[in-house]
Amino acid sequence: MLPLSRPAVRPTAAPRSSRQGPRALRRACAVAAMALIPVLAGCEAGSNAPVLHWHPPTNGAAATIKEGGGEIAIRNAFVLGAPPSTTLPAGSSASMFVGLVNTGPRDRLVRISAPGSATSVALPKGGVVLEQDQSALLTGPAPKLILTGLTRSLAGGTYVKVFLTFQNAGTVSLDVPVIARADSYATFSPAPTVSPTPSATAKHKHGGKGSATATPSPGATATATATATP
Numbered sequence: 001m002l003p004l005s006r007p008a009v010r011p012t013a014a015p016r017s018s019r020q021g022p023r024a025l026r027r028a029c030a031v032a033a034m035a036l037i038p039v040l041a042g043c044e045a046g047s048n049a050p051v052l053h054w055h056p057p058t059n060g061a062a063a064t065i066k067e068g069g070g071e072i073a074i075r076n077a078f079v080l081g082a083p084p085s086t087t088l089p090a091g092s093s094a095s096m097f098v099g100l101v102n103t104g105p106r107d108r109l110v111r112i113s114a115p116g117s118a119t120s121v122a123l124p125k126g127g128v129v130l131e132q133d134q135s136a137l138l139t140g141p142a143p144k145l146i147l148t149g150l151t152r153s154l155a156g157g158t159y160v161k162v163f164l165t166f167q168n169a170g171t172v173s174l175d176v177p178v179i180a181r182a183d184s185y186a187t188f189s190p191a192p193t194v195s196p197t198p199s200a201t202a203k204h205k206h207g208g209k210g211s212a213t214a215t216p217s218p219g220a221t222a223t224a225t226a227t228a229t230p
Helices: 020-035 037-048
Strands: 061-067 070-080 094-102 107-113 118-122 128-130 134-138 145-150 159-166 170-179 195-198 212-215
Touching: 061 170, 070 159, 094 107, 094 128, 107 118, 128 134
Parallel strands: 070 170
Antiparallel strands: 061 070, 070 094, 094 134, 094 145, 107 128, 107 159, 118 145, 159 170, 195 212
16 A cells, blocks of 8 residues: 655744834834945035045944843944144033934933033033934034033043933943044034023123123033033
């Protein structure tokens, strides 16, 4: 007798959650956005964009914060210094650049401080919102983060210890390099000139002059947890 043949077994695909596809796609898009930082910065700067020049891939500082099943990736953070053979003097301001990608729950960058290097760091008004699976490219060429009131001179090749505070993810520290404003970084914009405006505590007596404080153009965050004073 001929042996009975066994029925063919059809392979079955492992079940997948219908939610994984769209979320994985969003995360992939967020990561891809970081790769497009040079292109986006070039669109802002025009034909003389700094990204049209070659950039060493690991100039800036990087860190990652795990949060809510995802993470906040901090990439290519650096402070723009003065041209070679010169320094940014104490009392002046400096531009800071960084790229942020959030694959976790919604968060917000509310504060940056640089103790030992600057009296305050100005953020865009209201801080920097980080939606889930989105990126925030504070990468220039015009600065959106400004170290004001430098307490020491900054030369290219040195480092600045900065602390980035997020509303939910907490605080992370970075040793951020100071990169001289030359070669591929020559077209990045230095910190804008700070113009003095009357402070909220200024008092006028008999027509006298009140005190004034220097307020950077981007403005610090408005909430109590988002102040720009270290």
